[in-house]
Amino acid sequence: MNYNLSDNIKNMKPSAIREIFKSLGTPGAISFAAGNPSPESFPVEDITRIANKILAENASASLQYGTTEGFMPLRELVTKRIADKFDCAKDGDMTIITSGGQQGIELFCKVMCNRGDVVVCENPSFIGALNAFRSIGAVPVGVPLEDDGINLEILEEVLKTNDKVKFLYLIPTFQNPAGITTSLEKRKAVYALAQKYDVMILEDNPYGELRFAGENVPTYKSMDTDGRVMYCGSFSKILSAGMRVGFVCGNETVVQKMVVAKQVEDVHTNQFFQMIVAGFMQECDMDAHIAKINALYKHKATLMIAALEKYMPKEVKFTRPEGGLFLWCTLPEGVSLDDFMKESIAQKVFVVTGKAFNCDESAPSDSFRLNYSMPSDEEIDKGIKILGEIIAGLIEKAK
Amino acid sequence: MNYNLSDNIKNMKPSAIREIFKSLGTPGAISFAAGNPSPESFPVEDITRIANKILAENASASLQYGTTEGFMPLRELVTKRIADKFDCAKDGDMTIITSGGQQGIELFCKVMCNRGDVVVCENPSFIGALNAFRSIGAVPVGVPLEDDGINLEILEEVLKTNDKVKFLYLIPTFQNPAGITTSLEKRKAVYALAQKYDVMILEDNPYGELRFAGENVPTYKSMDTDGRVMYCGSFSKILSAGMRVGFVCGNETVVQKMVVAKQVEDVHTNQFFQMIVAGFMQECDMDAHIAKINALYKHKATLMIAALEKYMPKEVKFTRPEGGLFLWCTLPEGVSLDDFMKESIAQKVFVVTGKAFNCDESAPSDSFRLNYSMPSDEEIDKGIKILGEIIAGLIEKAK
Incomplete structure (x- = not known):
């Protein structure tokens, strides 16, 4: 046919x-x-030990349906960690566990964009995000990425002339693909532009914990005074990529709609591995x-x-x-x-x-x-x- | 904001x-x-044994990124099982592993439907599917479910008068919510109507293995002579719901597009549990x-x-x-x-x-x-x- x-x-x-x-x-x-x-x-040894503990003590819960928002202890541990490390998690925010950072990006776009809406991105940018936007009918519009972050003049020009922009998709730290970290000065300027043109920011930070040189730069989320920034992270690069556990933290109204969208995508993220990650964060020294x-x-x-x-x-x-x-x-x-x-x-x-x-x-x-x-x-x-x-x-x- | x-x-x-x-x-x-x-x-004991075996022998592969289509041995085992049990898997078909049956339903709709397109459903029908269709902007249109399946006259009337119909969503066996199994006679008639009006069928069969009385009724997929039926199944009701492992088998052209859509949703399904399911199917007596x-x-x-x-x-x-x-x-x-x-x-x-x-x-x-x-x-x-x-x-x- x-x-x-x-x-x-x-x-x-x-x-x-x-x-x-x-x-x-x-x-x-x-x-x-x-x-x-x-x-x-x-951390194979730790995962093996925690897996056996879960299967011995809590098998039914780990193999049964869970809530779409995610395993509550994990949500709390994630929220605490990103608050401590990156000054994320503001009043009125909520954390959802997603099936990898990828799902967080896709769900946020699905909740925000109609076909034809625009997502402004650093150019080059993460192909998985660009394709997620395209799969929803949103149009990624690129602004050149310079050595210290996105080009501010071109960014403002796009925001000024394009009324279809729903949000900025930014990977400010150790950007994929370019490996560039946006300077604090530029982050402040980008946030100010997002305020001026009243668009949201999806801050994707899957590599933020992987700093081996230089000093931490404050996240966009840490500057967020008006519920404008959704912060997306992942355990793929620090515990296991194959388990598909990530998270998004942001304004509760938006995250609740992401919960509804996630419910129809996969009901919830693998429950057993949510418990593994929670166990690791409780029992092991993540730092x-x-x-x-x-x-x-x-x-x-x-x-x-x-x-x-x-x-x-x-x-x-x-x-x-x-x-x-x-x-x-x-x-x-x-x-x-x-x-x-x-x-x-x-x-x-x-x-x-x-x-x-x-x-x-x-x-x-x-x-x-x-x-x-x-x-x-x-x-x-x-x-x-x-x-x-x-x-x-x-x-x-x-x- | x-x-x-x-x-x-x-x-x-x-x-x-x-x-x-x-x-x-x-x-x-x-x-x-x-x-x-x-x-x-x-099967907690079997899962514990298989999990430890994977972590001892194959930890890296189980915790690393996998392919979007799914873990190849599992895809082959699933294809063989649904071919043997339900005469599914036809020439030109392909099996994708999904994050639960839910994701299979959602991906197929995403690949087929524009906003405003219609999915004809048994009424009542599975709320998770109805909401998945709605989340993509598709419109579920209900046809009354009778004791032996969907009402054929009303189904034909809908198909005749509505040119936006993209597919029929049907749960022919132990339907959720009604517990009804569609008779063979009605299945044949429904398939003939799908041919006559050239629409696809999404056959959702998460409960098909759970027969405790009566005789098996042939699946829609078993009647599929022209690549019209997508067959969606799940391990949620026979191994573990919380692990989120399901599958879809159908025409390769369509499934390949589902792979693209899945790539941007969650990259792939939890790799470790794909290996657990494959291990269970290889080592244990599923029947x-x-x-x-x-x-x-x-x-x-x-x-x-x-x-x-x-x-x-x-x-x-x-x-x-x-x-x-x-x-x-x-x-x-x-x-x-x-x-x-x-x-x-x-x-x-x-x-x-x-x-x-x-x-x-x-x-x-x-x-x-x-x-x-x-x-x-x-x-x-x-x-x-x-x-x-x-x-x-x-x-x-x-x-």
């Missing part, structure tokens, strides 16, 4: 990143393409655990930056993240990203094309994303060397 | 059932309101496990029917399900459902009002849903006695 699919979905394609994920098994391949946390970051992850990622990022300095032609630019999982490389003028991608795939070193992160899917790009959390030390050195040689060859050819 | 919510979500309310779920803790309360499986149905559940539910249903026969005024009608979790009671003429609901809540015996299952939210009802999987034997006897007395009193008053 002829399948007459919905307008929102019919032209959507699978995320380039998730598709790459499938081909990572190629023998001899080196992947800098993943967004995965290092498996070394999973010490995260400090170990950050020591690992600092080591990996330092290695990758050293390799980039050693092997990349000097015309190649790259960011130097203070945390998170990613850095962003920009090719010199005259070198084609398509040529580079073709050659890197041929040589089995996988990166993600910058095009995947463009708000405007037809726009060109001169950049690519590198992940340092997954590859081994040897792979980082070897893979960056290969990429450096490819780019050197392309520069030579362009002369 | 003023929250300008989306048209699809702003008027939606939480599901009456999920809300009742929160007040089940009231001391002395008897609940026939839940849709929960009995905790006795959870023997389900036979135990069915023996329990047969006992509970028999008790409830006996109590209804003993305590209900003869004017009260009720269904006699051959499986599943629910039966459906209809009040005699002249007795107000609102009065009955008020009094039953006052006496702390919880049922779900028939209104919750109406496609037209403003329509009246004269019925309510009873669940027999959760209450104890004593609660069934005591609670039905109380409900019988309430109705007898209301009949007396109406004279």
